[in-house]
Amino acid sequence: MAQSAPLRSAASITTSATRITHDTLRDPVLRGTAPAGSRLTLQVDVRGTWKANQRFTVPRSGTYAVRLTYGRGAVGTFRHRLTSSAGSVGPVVTLRRAAVLNPTIRTTTRADVAKTWRPGCPVHHSALRTVEMNHWGFDGRMHRGRLVLAAGVTTSALQAFQVGIDTKFPIQRMREVSAYAGNDDRSMAANNTSAFNCRRITNGTGWSKHSYGRAIDINPVQNPYIYKKTVSPAAGKAYTDRRKVRPGMMVSSAPLTRAFTTRGWKWLSTYDYQHVEK
Structure with missing residues (x-):
């Protein structure tokens, strides 16, 4: 059985931040750039395994905005990354969902x-x-x-x-x-x-x-x-x-x-x- 090619790092996928701290009841928006028309998958690290969370296509502008919804309400640290259908992978983005009063x-x-x-x-x-x-x-x-x-x-x-x-x-x-x-x-x-x-x-x-x-x-x-x-x-x-x-x-x-x-x-x-x- 043939093995799939490993994901390769690609500077063409950028993110606005790699570390985010946020009220756990609110979902931050991750922004960045990628080639127009790219089909991207937002993945979340679930107990050591990267799992697909959202899929979307990069618009003609080459900029994207994706809301990080995974783990809402929980207090903890969650790792995300973007991958493309072409086999590229962006940087890991660490989201710390925090317990705050936020009145x-x-x-x-x-x-x-x-x-x-x-x-x-x-x-x-x-x-x-x-x-x-x-x-x-x-x-x-x-x-x-x-x-x-x-x-x-x-x-x-x-x-x-x-x-x-x-x-x-x-x-x-x-x-x-x-x-x-x-x-x-x-x-x-x-x-x-x-x-x-x-x-x-x-x-x-x-x-x-x-x-x-x-x-x-x-x-x-x-x-x-x-x-x-x-x-x-x-x-x-x-x-x-x-x-x-x-x-x-x-x-x-x-x-x-x-x-x-x-x-x-x-x-x-x-x-x-x-x-x-x-």
């Missing part, structure tokens, strides 16, 4: 809080901020989340969540409660980390701190609300023994817990383990 902040619109704000709430939605950020998931990958917070607590909250990134604190999901029709029970049952929700205090009177965007519930299943014989959400019953510390739990020794409390947030550490407020 964005904007003024909250009515649409952002479609099911959680209404006229008569103690704050207008324009006094709130819609914050998006990356966070670790229980699957060991990075995910994008969204919270709605009071403008005055946004900075300290993001500083705390940066500690969560640094210490790999996992969060199941992070969505505005409108995704659950404004229903706090549904949001908790989904183990959703959330902030603003214009509602009354649970088992109390007056407006909840959530109504002001000044409270965050973190991983409600791992950190349930316990009132007399009620555990909410129901799946939180598996986490009522707070001495048995597992991933995602807010306990006094957790760096994320300390990151909030040292920044002036109060953690309801005796019955509402998910809840921090300021």
Whole structure:
């Protein structure tokens, strides 16, 4: 059986960079030059074997732009290279997908809080901020989340969540409660980390701190609300023994817990383990 000819290095395939560091939830674009009409294959090193990831044809301009999508959400280093159908191979490009918070902040619109704000709430939605950020998931990958917070607590909250990134604190999901029709029970049952929700205090009177965007519930299943014989959400019953510390739990020794409390947030550490407020 005849062997195929080995790939040969070709200066005709160039790349804009050979080392790239990037937010793992975003895909960098690799640019370069190659002969017009060349059929190129983007390969990825998968456990020591080069495997095809994308194929494309170089346009008449002789310049190409290819988005590096492999490994999105994972944190690690991935090697890429371009090969041509003529048997040429370009330089190896090393992409380090990094764990970063990468927050964005904007003024909250009515649409952002479609099911959680209404006229008569103690704050207008324009006094709130819609914050998006990356966070670790229980699957060991990075995910994008969204919270709605009071403008005055946004900075300290993001500083705390940066500690969560640094210490790999996992969060199941992070969505505005409108995704659950404004229903706090549904949001908790989904183990959703959330902030603003214009509602009354649970088992109390007056407006909840959530109504002001000044409270965050973190991983409600791992950190349930316990009132007399009620555990909410129901799946939180598996986490009522707070001495048995597992991933995602807010306990006094957790760096994320300390990151909030040292920044002036109060953690309801005796019955509402998910809840921090300021």
